Amino acid sequence: MNSQISRIIDEIRKSIKGKDDIIEKVLCTMLAGGHILLEDIPGVGKTTLAMAISKAMALDYRRVQFTPDVMPSDVTGFSMYNAQTQKFEYHEGAAICNLLLADEINRTSPKTQSALLELMEEGKVTVDGQTHSVLQPFFVIATQNPYGSAGTQKLPESQMDRFMVRLSMGYPDHRSSLDILRADVVDDEVQNILSTEQFIELQKTVRNVHVDDAIYEMIVNLSEASRVSENILMGISPRGTKAILRMAKAQAFINERNYVTYEDVLAIIPCVVSHRIVLSTKAKAKNITVEQVLAQLSDEIKAPKI
Numbered sequence: 001m002n003s004q005i006s007r008i009i010d011e012i013r014k015s016i017k018g019k020d021d022i023i024e025k026v027l028c029t030m031l032a033g034g035h036i037l038l039e040d041i042p043g044v045g046k047t048t049l050a051m052a053i054s055k056a057m058a059l060d061y062r063r064v065q066f067t068p069d070v071m072p073s074d075v076t077g078f079s080m081y082n083a084q085t086q087k088f089e090y091h092e093g094a095a096i097c098n099l100l101l102a103d104e105i106n107r108t109s110p111k112t113q114s115a116l117l118e119l120m121e122e123g124k125v126t127v128d129g130q131t132h133s134v135l136q137p138f139f140v141i142a143t144q145n146p147y148g149s150a151g152t153q154k155l156p157e158s159q160m161d162r163f164m165v166r167l168s169m170g171y172p173d174h175r176s177s178l179d180i181l182r183a184d185v186v187d188d189e190v191q192n193i194l195s196t197e198q199f200i201e202l203q204k205t206v207r208n209v210h211v212d213d214a215i216y217e218m219i220v221n222l223s224e225a226s227r228v229s230e231n232i233l234m235g236i237s238p239r240g241t242k243a244i245l246r247m248a249k250a251q252a253f254i255n256e257r258n259y260v261t262y263e264d265v266l267a268i269i270p271c272v273v274s275h276r277i278v279l280s281t282k283a284k285a286k287n288i289t290v291e292q293v294l295a296q297l298s299d300e301i302k303a304p305k306i
Contacts, residue, residue: 001254001255001256002253002254002255002256004193004194004198004202005024005027005031005254007193008027008053008056008057008193008194009023009024009027011052011055011056011190011191011193012049012052012053012056012190014052014183014189014190015045015048015049015051015052015183015190016045016048016049016052017172017176017177017179017180017183018172018173018175018176018179019045019049019169019172019176022049022167022169023049024254025165025167025268025271026049026053026141026167027053027254028247028250028251028254028268029164029165029247029250030053030137030139030199031202031203031206031250031253031254032164032203032206032243032246032247032249032250033137033203033246034139034163034164034165034243034246034247035120035139035140035141035142035162035163035164036139036140036141036142036163036164036165036166036167037142037143037144037160037163037165037166037167037275038141038142038143038144038166038167038168038169039143039144039145039166039167039168040143040145040168040169040170041145042145044169044170044171044172045169046103046141046143046169047063047101047103047143049141049169050063050099050101050141051101052190053099053141054098054099055189055190055191055192056190056191056192056193056194057192057193057194057195057196057199058192058194058195058196059097059098059099059137059139059196060097060098060099060135061097061098061099061101062094062095062097062099062100062101063094063100063101063103064094064100064101064102064103065103065104066102066103066104066105066106066107066108066112067104067107067108068107068108068109070108070109070112071112072111072112072114072115073093073127074093074094074112075093075094075095075112075115075116075119075125076093076095076115076119076125076126076127077090077091077092077093077095077096077125077127077132078090078091078093078127079091079127079128079130088128090127090128090130090132092132093125095116095119095125095134096125096132096134096135097134097135097138098135098136098137098138098139098196099138099139099141100119100138100139100140100141101141101142101143102116102140102141102142102143103142103143104143104144104145105142105143105144105155106144106145106153106154106155107145107153110153110156113155113156113159114159116140116142116159116162117158117159117162119134119138119140120140120162120163121162123136123138136196136200137196137199137200137203140163142163157234157278160275160276161237161239161240161276163275164243164246164247164272165243165247165268165271165272166271166274166275167271202253205253206246206249206250206253207249208258209249209252209253209257209258209259209260210258210259210260211245211248211249211259211260212259212260215248215260215261215262215265216245218262218265218301219241219244219245219248219265220241221301222236222244222265222269222297222298222301223235223236223238223240223241223244225297225300225301226273226277226297229293229297230280230282230283231279231280231282231283231288231293231296232277232278232279232280232283232293233278233279233280233281234276234277234278235277236273236276236277237276240272240273240276243272244265244268244269244272244273245260247268247271247272248260248264248265248268249264251264251267251268252264266298269294269298270291270294273294274290274291274294277290277293277294279293
């Protein structure tokens with residue numbers, strides 16, 4: 001594993017026990033310049049993970065607890081009249097930062113959820129006709145309770161597609177649960193490992209990871225197969241294919257390679273694609289899961305000759 005990423009993971013482990021695979025996937029997504037959706041029950045460490053990442057990489061961190069009364073201006077900012085200057089002045093919202101934790105995003109109104117769309121896609125907000133850029137790098141880590149929990153509503157497909165990955169932390173195992181209790185007594189503070197400027201340089205390195213034409217062909221074949229499968233109502237979008245490519249590059253970088261392999265693509269498909277496809281009625285009637293459909297599609301796509 002890349003030495004710098006390994007050091008970051010070691011620091012985050014001080015706060016998050018037994019979830020190295022999730023930590024690695026989150027860092028992989030950030031290297032790829034994407035946003036993360038953490039879907040899980042309350043209390044498993046989603047907020048703690050975001051805070052630990054911000055400390056390890058010296059990111060300007062802000063958190064919004066999404067409730068039905070949160071307004072779009074709380075996220076994007078607003079203009080207020082200054083009587084002394086006789087001008088309207090922009091007051092920044094919570095999103096003007098490096099890392100925005102949108103906590104329980106599926107509890108707030110659709111209007112406030114949509115305020116995040118321009119931010120996540122363009123990295124800027126428009127208030128009263130004036131455009132304001134967020135800090136760089138910029139990431140959104142959104143958490144949501146499983147759909148059907150009290151007070152939740154389903155996110156629209158258009159917003160789900162903005163998240164590069166969807167992850168679930170799940171309950172810790174027995175040993176990790178013991179470590180969590182012990183850490184409550186001995187508090188190890190997460191130390192800063194990288195500056196934001198250093199992390200931006202790592203992102204540039206990831207973008208330059210080599211991709212063979214055969215890998216491009218494989219990703220397109222997978223996407224096209226998802227669009228004609230009888231088990232899938234809505235397949236992988238072009239934005240989804242780009243997300244697969246960017247995540248595969250980051251996966252290769254973390255594994256200390258300057259080129260993408262077949263295994264890199266397979267490793268990231270579940271977290272990148274599972275929230276983008278919609279199963280058909282036929283698949284639901286047969287109790288076929290998204291994971292089973294993705295496994296079938298992956299088996300049909302042969303390893304390319306590079």
